Amino acid sequence: MDIDCLPFRKTGYFSDLICDYIEEKEALETLYNRFPKLENFEAQIKEKKESFSMANRHTLVKSLKNQYEGLGRIRCHC
Numbered sequence: 001m002d003i004d005c006l007p008f009r010k011t012g013y014f015s016d017l018i019c020d021y022i023e024e025k026e027a028l029e030t031l032y033n034r035f036p037k038l039e040n041f042e043a044q045i046k047e048k049k050e051s052f053s054m055a056n057r058h059t060l061v062k063s064l065k066n067q068y069e070g071l072g073r074i075r076c077h078c
Contacts, residue, residue: 009019020028024035033047034040 008014008022014022017028021031034044036044
């Protein structure tokens, strides 16, 4: 069976900004540090590990727990 690929841009579903990001347009490089490609993950993880202190991690965990505190009580009647 032949399979054709339709580029994101041609779907009409995504904005120009998102399409430019997916296409890794040079004009957007200042908006992010590394494009999320497999070969960039190791360096990104290392950088975050070195620059994100335990105090920041504890603050993040506390904030996320507070933010999602009531979700366990939500019932879905689907």
